[in-house]
Amino acid sequence: MDFQTVDWAASLLAILPEILLTILAVVVLALDAIWPESRRRKLGVITALALFGIALIMLIFSAPPEGELADQLLLGGMIRYDILTQIFRTMVLIASALTCLISVDFARLGRRGEYYALIIIATIGASLMSASADLIMAFVALETTSISLYMLAGFLRGDERSAESGLKYFLFGAFASAIMLYGLSLLYGFTGQTNIYLLAEGLTSGRIGDLPVLVAMIMIAVGFGFKVSVVPFHFWTPDVYEGAPTPITAYISVASKAASFALLMRFFMAVFPSYDAVWVQMLAVSSALTMTLGNVLALAQKNIKRMLAYSSIAQAGYALMGVVAISAQNGAGMAAVTFYMFMYTLTNLGAFGVVVLTSRATGSEAIADMAGLSRRSPALALAMTVPLLSLGGIPPAAGFFGKFFLFNAAVDANFVWLALVGVINAIVALYYYLMVVKVMYVDRSADEEKPIAISASYRWALALSAFGILFLGVIASPVYNWALEAGRGLLF
Amino acid sequence: MELTIETLVFAIFSIITLAGGLGVVLARNLFRAALMLLVSLFGVAGLFVLLAAPFLAAVQILIYMGGIAILIIFAVMLTRGMVRAHKVMNEQWDVAAFIALVAFIVLLVVIIQVAQGDGAPLPQAPVADVTADPTVSLGASLLDPAQYVLPFEVASVLLVGALIGAIYVARDDEAE
Numbered sequence A: 001m002d003f004q005t006v007d008w009a010a011s012l013l014a015i016l017p018e019i020l021l022t023i024l025a026v027v028v029l030a031l032d033a034i035w036p037e038s039r040r041r042k043l044g045v046i047t048a049l050a051l052f053g054i055a056l057i058m059l060i061f062s063a064p065p066e067g068e069l070a071d072q073l074l075l076g077g078m079i080r081y082d083i084l085t086q087i088f089r090t091m092v093l094i095a096s097a098l099t100c101l102i103s104v105d106f107a108r109l110g111r112r113g114e115y116y117a118l119i120i121i122a123t124i125g126a127s128l129m130s131a132s133a134d135l136i137m138a139f140v141a142l143e144t145t146s147i148s149l150y151m152l153a154g155f156l157r158g159d160e161r162s163a164e165s166g167l168k169y170f171l172f173g174a175f176a177s178a179i180m181l182y183g184l185s186l187l188y189g190f191t192g193q194t195n196i197y198l199l200a201e202g203l204t205s206g207r208i209g210d211l212p213v214l215v216a217m218i219m220i221a222v223g224f225g226f227k228v229s230v231v232p233f234h235f236w237t238p239d240v241y242e243g244a245p246t247p248i249t250a251y252i253s254v255a256s257k258a259a260s261f262a263l264l265m266r267f268f269m270a271v272f273p274s275y276d277a278v279w280v281q282m283l284a285v286s287s288a289l290t291m292t293l294g295n296v297l298a299l300a301q302k303n304i305k306r307m308l309a310y311s312s313i314a315q316a317g318y319a320l321m322g323v324v325a326i327s328a329q330n331g332a333g334m335a336a337v338t339f340y341m342f343m344y345t346l347t348n349l350g351a352f353g354v355v356v357l358t359s360r361a362t363g364s365e366a367i368a369d370m371a372g373l374s375r376r377s378p379a380l381a382l383a384m385t386v387p388l389l390s391l392g393g394i395p396p397a398a399g400f401f402g403k404f405f406l407f408n409a410a411v412d413a414n415f416v417w418l419a420l421v422g423v424i425n426a427i428v429a430l431y432y433y434l435m436v437v438k439v440m441y442v443d444r445s446a447d448e449e450k451p452i453a454i455s456a457s458y459r460w461a462l463a464l465s466a467f468g469i470l471f472l473g474v475i476a477s478p479v480y481n482w483a484l485e486a487g488r489g490l491l492f
Numbered sequence B: 001m002e003l004t005i006e007t008l009v010f011a012i013f014s015i016i017t018l019a020g021g022l023g024v025v026l027a028r029n030l031f032r033a034a035l036m037l038l039v040s041l042f043g044v045a046g047l048f049v050l051l052a053a054p055f056l057a058a059v060q061i062l063i064y065m066g067g068i069a070i071l072i073i074f075a076v077m078l079t080r081g082m083v084r085a086h087k088v089m090n091e092q093w094d095v096a097a098f099i100a101l102v103a104f105i106v107l108l109v110v111i112i113q114v115a116q117g118d119g120a121p122l123p124q125a126p127v128a129d130v131t132a133d134p135t136v137s138l139g140a141s142l143l144d145p146a147q148y149v150l151p152f153e154v155a156s157v158l159l160v161g162a163l164i165g166a167i168y169v170a171r172d173d174e175a176e
Helices: A008-014 A016-034 A041-061 A083-101 A115-128 A134-152 A162-192 A196-204 A210-227 A237-243 A245-269 A275-299 A304-328 A332-360 A378-392 A398-414 A417-441 A456-474 A477-490 B006-028 B030-052 B055-077 B095-116 B134-142 B149-170
Strands: none
Touching: A008 A016, A008 A196, A008 B149, A016 A041, A016 A115, A016 B149, A041 A083, A041 A115, A041 A456, A083 A245, A083 A332, A115 A275, A134 A196, A134 A245, A134 A477, A134 B030, A134 B149, A162 A196, A162 A210, A162 B095, A196 A275, A210 A245, A210 A275, A237 A245, A237 A304, A245 A275, A245 A304, A245 A332, A245 A477, A275 A304, A275 A417, A304 A332, A304 A417, A304 B134, A332 A378, A332 A456, A332 A477, A378 A398, A378 B095, A398 A417, A398 A456, A417 B095, A417 B149, A456 B006, A477 B134, B006 B030, B006 B134, B030 B055, B030 B134, B055 B134, B134 B149
């Protein structure tokens, strides 16, 4: 493969979203400086609209180049612009737009330009992560996302839990990055290449023994394990999720996780195809442990953010099942992961959006304090029920198809035991998701007469997420076919 | 391996780096640990010179020693009680030492295996243009759209983000 010729039009189109995002970050910072405090509430709405706009522009104007691998590797092989990139970018852009919408009225950060600028920078990183085809690019993109998120997690200055969250996230994240970087540098040392496809050629040449490659692979897997918080690298998740400002918790749980999954699939498919017997088993065990532990621990939680944190660990376990199913070599596993992350993005943002509003109204994040929500605000209770049903995998919410595709892919790949563990887990998980629904609809509270005000941006965000979940739950095939195309693109 | 000037210099700088690193981990006083970090970073700069990468060596000295290590020392000195703190914070050092030892042995085996290989020469990096001035080719490759321009530009976005965050964290509340 030769990267020396530069196709300017294709290269610039491929990074068009990142270019527009960078401009947007500058504009937001400038508006923050110019506008008085009273007008800055619009910052979040403007950012969200611009992010939706960028997603639309990308989908309409910048289609991935057709053809072979070499045509899709752009800018010196730093990125591969294929359908997988496009679909995960769409996901990340939607996630950050919804995050901005549910931040608007959040005390002490909704009116800050720095806050939105950092979200945009994190989005640039996440978007490039899903496109990276080079060790250097992947690491820079990963750190761009992570460093912005460390600061966002600790953004509420003076709030001890937020500071703890930011610091813990930073320490664990830096540690994971260091281990991963060690693995990446070993790979570079073995082959002298940083491009993942050239690197794979070097590894299969047979000059490097199995042990060195496995050591590098395990180190890289540990790094990814931290980023997507799978067992046994999940310890940071509950504390970070609980302490971070709620919109950021939502963002971490979807955008950073989705982008990490995209990179994980691309990386393992490209670099270690000849070692799949090892890493598929490794990921299968991790997937089973992650689902089980996440769900069991979620059962006991009293705090809604902690419960959603453990639930998101469990959800990462389900999604990992699709990565395991890669071994079937038909693209269905990757398509299932992609579809799952797509619906999970909408689902978790919806759930956390409601948590933002209820915790502001009740001043508490306890599940018990959501009692009587259906009487205080029927719309809000419904906007919470739809994501919870989706997380639990009940039709007509999208989570049903999400889980169905994953279990199906696992069975096709001869991982029937893993699919069984998944089904049992899904049933256990239903208990705590439905528990919240019961609290909202059945339990009574003293404040039932006080309605909860929902401003327009929240109404839009929650409506969009609920609509998206139901839409994907009824008509899953367009997005699934898109994902299947993306999955097949990774096989070669 | 025969003894040449290069291997001798390599040995000296390696010893400096490793001794400094050990000092960082073993020093009970945080301030001394920070000073040992300087020593270790200096050793790494020497290794860069030996690898014919003078630019990286200069960057190592200017940024790591002159910037980061000095900043750490300032932070230690300005934080009350830290200079005199002698309490050992790492109570689980024996566990850590064991894990480090295992990791070291594994990596040693890996490196020996790769180095011995089957006698085939180690692959060359794709952009190794040895005849050109390394600093010039480094600069050119960083801005070459067929090489590293994208990560280079994204790194600048990353730094802007870090700067914004640092200013936000450090700013006085009165200024709001």
